[in-house]
Every structure is written in structure tokens, then in C-alpha cells.
Amino acid sequence: MEFLDFSELAAVGKLQHYAQSPCDLTEPALLSSHRFAKYHLSSCGFDLLYACQRLDDAVLTALQELADEAELVEKFLAMKQGAVLNRIEGFPSENRQVLHTSSRDVFRDSPDHPPSVQQAKKQLARLRAFLKDLESSRIVNQAGEPFTTMVQVGIGGSDLGPRALCLALAAWGRPNHRVDFISNVDPDDAARVLAGVDLSRTLVNVVSKSGTTLETVTNERLVRETFVRAGLDPTRHLVAVTGKSSPMDDSTRYLATFHMYDYIGGRYSATSMVGMVTLGFLLGYDRALEVLAGAHAMDRAAEEKNIRQNIPLLMAMIGIWNHNFLGFPTHAVLPYSQALVRFPAHLQQCDMESNGKSVTRLGGPVRWQTGPVVWGEPGTNGQHAFYQLLHQGTEIVPVEFIGFRHSQYGQDFRVQGTTSQQKLVANMLAQSLALARGRDHDNPNKYFPGNRPSLVLLADRLTPSTMGALLALYEHRIVFQGFCWNINSFDQEGVQLGKALANRFLAELSAGDDHRQEFAGDSPEKFLLGLVNSSKSG
């Protein structure tokens, strides 16, 4: 396995050449049904339609060469088998394996990395037993009643992925089981959530790998205090998910504790206990396990070397074509499903924290663009919002649409001859075509330039299994791009400096009025602290 810089890959030169005159989607007859049938692939319950990308067979061949040359699938396999890929050569770094796929490699006799899979299975067994105890009322509150609510306290990867999953699958939630989330250090976040639950029947699931995350430690303290004030014993309401031997790994302080491991990064941890405890509470154990099964199926499908038969790999390569060669700085993920309302926020973390990097695996500066800005909101809502810019703005944004043939609740209704679900899907497909085709018009304000790339992911229904596959699909898309750019997608050094500067402010604030001294007279810190303390209304 070789780690070559992106700029050294031979296919890069070819692609740069093709990018000088990429195919024009507004060319008459280009967007034929033949092209749609050809640029279409089915895998793990998803159809991927990429006819509306600015590419042709030659570009696809070069993208295949790029994937081969950069040994993307080989590196992906090595990752799943336990290679230490979270590192920068020659410099102190986290030096860790990257084994989020193990958390769902629990369905076969010969998994890719047996030791970590063994740990995953052990945690799943403990979760199963815990959920059974709740169901059978072996675990109840002080009044002998069952618990009806679980509030997850976590931030970043301990919040966004789990939250996106729970929102996506709320339709599959069990009666009398609801979940909510507290993440922000903003005290109003906890106040609002705690005001909306019956504390006596609420479990709080505190999630932090290190057991020292400032926001989570603070919110746990606030939650414990709230239970005590309500005359309840926090130890009978709090559950912990944390790393072994972290300050939080203390079974005397929690009703139950589950473990996470340093070989799974926060943003890739939704299918570990980080996401599964709350999801299991909401859906029940068996349904939650279907999420893992869906993810595992995608983990296997992503081993295919032919980019035209591997959805995450192809989407990774198309993303690189758009970003590095056609020069588009952002891409939007637009799910036509209200249940996926927070999925783009999860992707924003998973993608931008993984690939927002400027250093190669060998410690050199990157000389090419790495991760783009990722953003998005559900359609059809977006159509009534920012789509104006997508169609007629001066910024060009490649779009990834995600849609489903059937609704989750099945509570649908025919208006003007079609169901709401049909309207939803029709709008998604129409937007993709409209962006590509554009429209000529005498009125310049009604003219659409077209030639704006998009792709469509279509599945039958947003089920636990589909959601698992979708989550894994995007994880692999991101990881493949990171390998291709020859960066470490698994660390996050870029979050440290802000923390260090915040701690300096906090030291000054906690020192009290008489002991402030750290900041020199001319430092902006001094000015800013003065401004924060100069409240107008008190």
C-alpha cells in the first residue's frame, strides 16, 4: 500500500485535461433515456442516478484510474482489517486504528477484524440485557414505574449522528418511548429539554469518549443537580457511554455503563454504543439491529473496485471531479424526506471534520483542494427557500438528492390526482432535470442557464435498514475522498486552538475581579472581556 500525493497521480493530469471542456448538459439530445439507463447503478436497496453530472465515459474511465492508482479500495480493506490509518508519518499523532465498521460486522463468522468485533458484540449483548430489563420492568424508577423518555447528553459525534438517526427513524419508535438531546453548553438548551420531560420517568444517557468533554461534563452536572432538586436520585436515572477507564467509567455513579473504543472516531460512532443505546431505547433492540445490518451490507458493497458498481466510491469520485477539477467549492445534500432533516448536519460534521485538512499523511502541505463546504436542508422546503440561487445564482452548487418511493407512516392523501409522496418524488426528479437542462426565455429574468450538476439516490422507504446503509454510504464516500487526497480523515487537530484560547478567557473569568492579570494592557482579550462584562441591562 503506497501513500501518493494527489498531484502525483497520473489520472489527475488526464482529468485536468478533460475538465477544460467538460460535457454540457444543455446540449440537445444529451440527456436521453439511454444516458439515464447507462449512468445508473443499484446496490443495497439504493438506485444511484448520475446522468445529470458533467461527465462522460472518458471521465469515468479516468476516475476509475484515479481510484485504482490511489488504491482506494485496498486502503478501505486495510482500514476494516485494523491498519493504523489515523496517523501522520514522522510526527506525533493519534496513531490509532479506524474500526467503525467493526461495530456492525457482527453478523458473520469471519469478520474483518475479530478482536474489535468481539468487543462490539459484548457491548451489544449488554445493551440487549439492559433493554430487556427495562421492558420487563426489572429496572424501574423510584415509584416502580417504567421509564418513557431517554435524553442523550453529548456533543459533536456524540450528538449529531445519533440525533439524525433517531429523527430519521422516529416513525418506527415504540409507543411510550421518546428521546431528546442536549448538546450545547448553552444553559438554555438543557433548560428547554428538561422543562419538557417528566423527570421521574426519564433516563439520561451521557456520552463522552474521554469523559472530560467540557460541554458534556457541564451538562451532566446540571442534569444531576436538576434530579436532586426534584427529589430524585441521579444514580438511578443516568446511563453512561464512555471509554474504558475514563473519569466517567464508574459504575457506582450510573444505572448502567457502556463502552466505546479509541479506534472509533466520534463522527463515525453512530453505530457503536454512542448511537445504539438511545436508538435501542427508541426502537427496541431488534429494530435497532437492523440499522447495523443495513450499514454492514453497505460496508461489504463498498469493497467493489469497479466504481460503476460501488455507490460510495463512485460518489466519492464524482465529488472529486466536481471539487478539484470543475472547481465547485461546496456541495449540497438535499433529502426529500422530512425525517432526514438533521442528516445534512451530521454529514456536515462527518465530511468537513474528516476532510477539512491541509496536511498530507506524510506531514507535507497539500497543494490541492481538500474537503468542500457541505450543507443542505430537506426538499420540498428548500425549493421555497435557497433553490433560487441553485438555479439562477452566480455560485454553482453540485447537488445530491435523496428520495424514497414510499412514505414511512403510510398516512397519505390524494390531492389533484396524486399522493403527497408522489408529489415529493416528482419534485425531486424535476429539480434534478431543471438544474441540468435549464430553459431559454425571451425574458432574461425567466432564463435558466442549466448545466448545473446533480445526482439522485432513490430507495424504497426510509427504514432502519435503509438508514443504516445510507449512513455507511456517506461514511465511505468521505473516507474514499480522504484516501484520494492523501490526508488523515480521522483526526481533528483543528479544534484545539479555539479550546486553548477559550480556556484562557475562562481562567480570567473564574479568577474574580481582584485577580485578573493574565491579559496584558493592549491585548484584544482584555478589551473583549471588558465588553462582555459591560452588560447594558444587567
Place this chain on the structure above:
Amino acid sequence: MEFLDFSELAAVGKLQHYAQSPCDLTEPALLSSHRFAKYHLSSCGFDLLYACQRLDDAVLTALQELADEAELVEKFLAMKQGAVLNRIEGFPSENRQVLHTSSRDVFRDSPDHPPSVQQAKKQLARLRAFLKDLESSRIVNQAGEPFTTMVQVGIGGSDLGPRALCLALAAWGRPNHRVDFISNVDPDDAARVLAGVDLSRTLVNVVSKSGTTLETVTNERLVRETFVRAGLDPTRHLVAVTGKSSPMDDSTRYLATFHMYDYIGGRYSATSMVGMVTLGFLLGYDRALEVLAGAHAMDRAAEEKNIRQNIPLLMAMIGIWNHNFLGFPTHAVLPYSQALVRFPAHLQQCDMESNGKSVTRLGGPVRWQTGPVVWGEPGTNGQHAFYQLLHQGTEIVPVEFIGFRHSQYGQDFRVQGTTSQQKLVANMLAQSLALARGRDHDNPNKYFPGNRPSLVLLADRLTPSTMGALLALYEHRIVFQGFCWNINSFDQEGVQLGKALANRFLAELSAGDDHRQEFAGDSPEKFLLGLVNSSKSG
């Protein structure tokens, strides 16, 4: 008043010249307390800190010239006084006045545009009477009980602004008054919301200016059906906000109707009845009126011609400096307040739908960049997500931070010597400094390049009045930029083509299997319809 193209303005050449060597924020001693004190302005309860922008006095002088030359304040005043600014010269267009400021110009004897203010006052009086009837139980449900929930059905501007306001001000909500929203044509959206309310005590507020918005008409039908199935009379539960004489303007079908006017665009309508009915239900009339008072104060403050004394105008000019001259394609709005969780989504619509344009006021093509991609999530959450890219990625994203000295609920807690609110504000200020300063380091992976621009908006507390001012601040920031780029920020022709294509799909879907004919054999539509109908699981 003259409408000059952006490229014709003399200040543009100057700014292009300055942009060749903009100030470097990492230069030793540049970020002094003196600079922070100088690049700081206070207005309407907000402090704006812009020392961490890549500009100096010369750039500010040129930006002032740009604002003067383009007559931004004159155009803003003309807008408030009723000029027909929603138009493209020489071509069919909406040809309307732009009078969202009238909806809050209700506090003085000589408003800017008396006829529209008269209409606003009349609607407010009707809202006040309606809310009084609810409070005094003159209006009750069929069982004689008061209503406890209002669900707003609307999409785009009839959803995002009102939703952002209600979430922002939930802490100020009255006991036993909660609100929710249905927007998406996705049937699961309505199913989820309706499953979570006690229908018998729920009012549904249907909002559509035209009375024909597909999503809203469909959802209204679905809601009515749900009431009927529950044995309830929809007419006693539904309220309408719509244009005069629209198909929805029919008092026999609603418990109450309120009017909106064609001189207020959807994305600017949060302070009209579009937002005020639900907000009034949540907060009570007097508190809701404070939102208008805050917005009105900002409307007045935005008349100031000196950019260094006018927050929205200065932020508009700084945005143009970053976008058109320094070349940054996106900007992020990052509120350090969980209550503002959906405010970036509102801004995304308001900004990108207003300024994502390619045609000048005179119908010519723009030859400069117009609106950027706008995105954001609350901090500190974002710090554990996409901030990695902000600090060390290859894309540079100018950031607007929004923070508050005090929390809303006041339920705070000291951990490690500081309150959560202090941690929140300290983190925000630290991030701004970290982006600007960067940090040198022997380990290339711990190196931060710095020189990344940001600004900070700081206020005492997120109250109804502060929220009104913040909403108006961003409205004007957007409008000033639209005037400067010489585009029409008030229409949205870019949403029409997708609608037309969706309707073709829907016509085919509703025609039934035997009558499909519209799409020719080789059209992609035919292929796509086949794929949608080829469900794998049925």
C-alpha cells in the same frame, strides 16, 4: 435615484486594487486592543466587532464610497416609502412595492408609508381581539376547553422565519401554549406533528399568500381530513393567513382569517401576520409586539449613511468585500445560542432567494458575483463538528458569530469556576481570535494558518425585542447588498422551472397506467417514472 451596475462604480476599482494586498491578521501587533476598540460599533442593543476582518481604514473609506455611490441608504428609504422596487426594467415582472418595514412601523404618528401601515395596524387589532377571545375563553373547542396548541402550516417564507422566531423565543412562551410547524409536502411531516398533539385542543394556522401553494393546500386537506376522522369540525380549529381575495380568503371555512399583502415578500414576512399570529399565540400579544418594536428600531437605525454607525449597512459592505473582492464563495452564520438553531435556515432563504440572481435591474446579465452560499449551525456544537475545516481546511469561510451576555432561562450553573453562559461567550470570542491569529507549530498538523475573517455580534440577552432587531438587521444587510449588486432582491423566478417540470410528472402520474402519453420514448422522464414505479418491496 440611479441604478448603476456594480462594475460601473468607481469605488469598485479602488477595492480591487486594495484586494491585491489585503491586511494580514497574523501580522505581529496588528490585532491590538486599539484596533478592537476602533472597529467596534454599538446600535439597537448590539455591539458589532469587526477587528478580525481583513480590512483597514482605506478599505472602509472605499466601502463608504461604494455605499454612497450606489445610493444604498437612499434606495432603502425609497423602499420604506413605497417605491416599486420589485421589478426588472423593460420586462414583465412582479412590479410591486417592498414594504415589509411597514408591518412594524406602527409605533409613531408619521410612519414612512401610511396606507400600508394602516393595513398593518388593522390586522394587528384583529389579532389582538382574537388572542383576547382565546384568553377569555370566548373562543373554545367543542368541549368548551381552551386551545393549548397552534400548528402553523406553511412553507418557505410562511415557515422558516416564523419557525425561527418561535424557537428563538420559546423561553418567553406562556404556560399551556405550545406551537409546532408543518411545512413539507412529505406526508410524514404532517403525520409526525399531528401524532404529537391533542387535536381537540389544537388550532391550525394555514399560511399562504396565494392560497394555492401546492404543499400548503395539500397539508391543509390532510389536516382537515384528520380533524373529521377524529370527529371534530375543522372550521372550528383552522385559522387562515392569506392574501385578500385568494381562494383561502373565505371566512366561512375558518375560525378566523388574517390578511397579508403583495407588497411583502414571503421571506420578509415574519413580522406580518405570517409570523405574528403563531408568535402571538405563543407569547401573548404584548410580548409579540416587542418583536415589532425591536425590528422597527433597527429599521430606523439602518437609515444612517455612515457605514461605521449603521450595523446592517456595514455588514453588507464587509460581506461584499469578502465575496466580490477577496473571493470567498460562502459565508457562515454561527449563533452561540441554541435558541437560534433555525435562524441560519431562515437567513439561508432570505439571503439566497433574494440575492441568488444573474440579471440586473435593467435586464442585463450581471458580470460580477451576486449572493454567496449562506449556511450555519449553533456554537458550541459546531466547534465539535465542521470547525476543523474553518481552521485548517483549504476552503476559507468568513464567519459571523452571534452571542449574548446572559442566558434566557437564567438556569445556570458554575462548573470549574465559570457559568455555562460564560463558557459559551468565551468560546465564541476565542474562536474569532483563533481564526484570525492562527498558530505556528513544529508539528505541521498542529499549525493553524490564521488570517481567516470573522465578526461578532453581541447583545445582552435574546429577548423578543433583541430578536426583532436581529431579524431586521439581516433583512437590511441582504437588501443593501442587492441594491449594491443592482439586482432585484424581491422576486424569485428561479423557482418556476422546477415547478413546471414537477407538474408534468404529476400529470403523468395522475393519468393512470392506461393514459400515460406525454413523455416520448427516449425522454429521461419516461425512464425516471419507470424507476419510481419499480418498487423493490412494494
